[in-house]
Amino acid sequence: MKRTRGKKGRIQGRITPHKALAEVRELLGDAPRSRDLLVEHLHRLQDHYGHLSHRHLLALAIEMELPMAEVYETATFYHHFDVLKADENAPPALTVRVCESLTCEMFGAAGLINQLGVLTDPDQVRIQPVPCVGRCQAAPIAVVGTNPVERAEPETVTAAVKNGDTACPVPDAVRYAGYRDQGGYKLLADCMNGRHTPEQVIDMLEQANLRGLGGAGFPAGRKWRILRGQPQPRLIAVNIDEGEPGTFKDRYYLELDPHRFIEGTLIAAWAIEAEAIYIYLRDEYAGCRTLLEAELAALQQDPPCPLPPLHLRRGAGAYICGEESAMLESIEGKRGMPRLRPPYVAEVGLFDRPTLEQNMETLHWVRDIIEKGPEWFTDQGRRGRKGLRSFSVSGRVQNPGVHLAPAGITIRELIEEYCGGMLPGHEFYGYFPGGASGGILPAALDDVPLDFDTLQPHGAFIGSAAVIVLSDKDSARALALNAMRFFEDESCGQCTPCRAGTAKAVKLMEKPEWDRLLLEDLAQAMEDASICGLGQAAPNPLRCAMKYFPGEFS
Numbered sequence: 001m002k003r004t005r006g007k008k009g010r011i012q013g014r015i016t017p018h019k020a021l022a023e024v025r026e027l028l029g030d031a032p033r034s035r036d037l038l039v040e041h042l043h044r045l046q047d048h049y050g051h052l053s054h055r056h057l058l059a060l061a062i063e064m065e066l067p068m069a070e071v072y073e074t075a076t077f078y079h080h081f082d083v084l085k086a087d088e089n090a091p092p093a094l095t096v097r098v099c100e101s102l103t104c105e106m107f108g109a110a111g112l113i114n115q116l117g118v119l120t121d122p123d124q125v126r127i128q129p130v131p132c133v134g135r136c137q138a139a140p141i142a143v144v145g146t147n148p149v150e151r152a153e154p155e156t157v158t159a160a161v162k163n164g165d166t167a168c169p170v171p172d173a174v175r176y177a178g179y180r181d182q183g184g185y186k187l188l189a190d191c192m193n194g195r196h197t198p199e200q201v202i203d204m205l206e207q208a209n210l211r212g213l214g215g216a217g218f219p220a221g222r223k224w225r226i227l228r229g230q231p232q233p234r235l236i237a238v239n240i241d242e243g244e245p246g247t248f249k250d251r252y253y254l255e256l257d258p259h260r261f262i263e264g265t266l267i268a269a270w271a272i273e274a275e276a277i278y279i280y281l282r283d284e285y286a287g288c289r290t291l292l293e294a295e296l297a298a299l300q301q302d303p304p305c306p307l308p309p310l311h312l313r314r315g316a317g318a319y320i321c322g323e324e325s326a327m328l329e330s331i332e333g334k335r336g337m338p339r340l341r342p343p344y345v346a347e348v349g350l351f352d353r354p355t356l357e358q359n360m361e362t363l364h365w366v367r368d369i370i371e372k373g374p375e376w377f378t379d380q381g382r383r384g385r386k387g388l389r390s391f392s393v394s395g396r397v398q399n400p401g402v403h404l405a406p407a408g409i410t411i412r413e414l415i416e417e418y419c420g421g422m423l424p425g426h427e428f429y430g431y432f433p434g435g436a437s438g439g440i441l442p443a444a445l446d447d448v449p450l451d452f453d454t455l456q457p458h459g460a461f462i463g464s465a466a467v468i469v470l471s472d473k474d475s476a477r478a479l480a481l482n483a484m485r486f487f488e489d490e491s492c493g494q495c496t497p498c499r500a501g502t503a504k505a506v507k508l509m510e511k512p513e514w515d516r517l518l519l520e521d522l523a524q525a526m527e528d529a530s531i532c533g534l535g536q537a538a539p540n541p542l543r544c545a546m547k548y549f550p551g552e553f554s
Contacts, residue, residue: 171291
């Protein structure tokens with residue numbers, strides 16, 4: 001491209017932004033400039049300035065010795081980075097994010113967004129509709145800065161804005177000293193001291209039939225055994241990016257007892273002889289991040305035994321990064337684009353090394369299973385199923401929240417025994433058994449055991465056990481559209497079936513009458529040809545709505 005000359009005859013091009021470069025250097029301080037820290041450094045800029053300007057992105061590219069295009073494409077990939085265009089003004093100092101996903105829509109998020117738009121000064125406060133923020137049990141949710149306002153109403157949100165309540169409180173969780181007092185990290189020390197062998201521990205996990213609790217359900221013991229057979233060096237990546245609408249169990253356990261999963265992770269590192277551990281936490285959990293930073297520091301300052309390096313990495317608002325390979329790309333400081341497989345993560349994972357990728361809750365149960373024995377876990381269950389499941393329950397029930405219940409429980413039993421029944425004036429109508437991607441089942445299927453592999457014959461799956469309960473006041477058709485809009489917004493855009501399929505499905509589903517044959521053809525193409533689980537599972541809600549709720553289409 002030909003360069004032109006300015007008024008004084010100087011060639012116009014990219015000029016080093018010396019002031020911005022000095023600002024970036026001061027902000028980064030002594031932090032390494034390695035490529036994998038790009039997302040972390042973008043967060044520093046975003047947190048400090050409230051946005052990402054072109055001059056700071058260019059300065060960061062210069063400082064990290066990266067192409068500007070690489071920095072820009074990474075910054076613009078993630079929802080939580082406000083990248084300004086050349087002629088664009090900075091956003092208001094305060095952003096109020098209002099969740100508009102499934103449960104929040106059911107409890108009036110659209111009306112809340114409209115009312116807040118009227119009650120706030122747009123020059124001072126930005127009202128931004130966002131996907132699920134992981135607090136569905138208290139819908140609708142508004143996040144003032146990073147401070148979540150549960151069961152939000154216009155008055156409570158504007159009061160938080162007025163009072164400056166913009167920082168997320170740190171959860172009152174079990175701290176390091178208290179965890180040690182309760183026998184914490186003794187099991188890890190026993191493993192390190194030879195009282196257990198890796199083979200014994202892996203055998204116990206296999207006997208307990210502990211499966212990955214992030215959604216895929218792959219047996220944890222088998223995964224650990226596979227990793228032990230891979231060449232060294234090996235790594236561990238812990239997935240705490242739960243972005244599935246309806247899911248909040250990982251946050252619940254983090255806010256309750258973070259060291260239990262940390263100890264499980266360190267036992268896994270010992271068992272597979274991992275060189276380092278990377279913990280990936282979704283950005284919406286600001287209070288949990290502050291907690292984890294403090295507790296990891298306390299652990300490292302007074303370790304019970306030698307520890308591998310522990311790295312806490314911060315997501316940036318991308319549902320796709322819950323997919324294991326996309327998460328690894330994000331940890332490496334890149335866009336969260338799922339990888340083609342094979343090779344699998346266990347073979348070529350983080351930084352091209354064999355990697356044990358595990359959901360946080362899976363690791364949370366490791367200590368209990370080893371200390372109490374596999375039978376403690378397998379003896380719990382109904383209808384021939386074994387183990388416990390942490391159900392994130394939201395929707396039209398009296399007692400929403402995380403409920404630890406036997407595997408194989410039915411939705412009717414879950415509602416009556418754990419959730420206090422339906423809300424007054426609401427009649428059970430249907431349910432999402434596994435979040436937005438898990439499909440929608442009718443009340444008539446209230447006797448199906450809730451567990452891995454039991455829901456697939458009905459076109460649904462349990463996933464991360466995010467249960468959203470619908471009543472006769474809700475529309476399966478409308479919520480299927482809400483789910484598809486979510487998938488359209490969160491598609492990484494890498495493959496055409498997902499990128500174009502979700503967008504076309506939304507347009508078809510917005511029409512007064514659905515072209516059911518065309519939607520089914522589209523759904524089949526997405527399921528067959530999408531690279532990862534997002535596009536493959538996105539059609540589940542629309543298919544279930546058409547199959548099980550025909551009265552909404554007559």
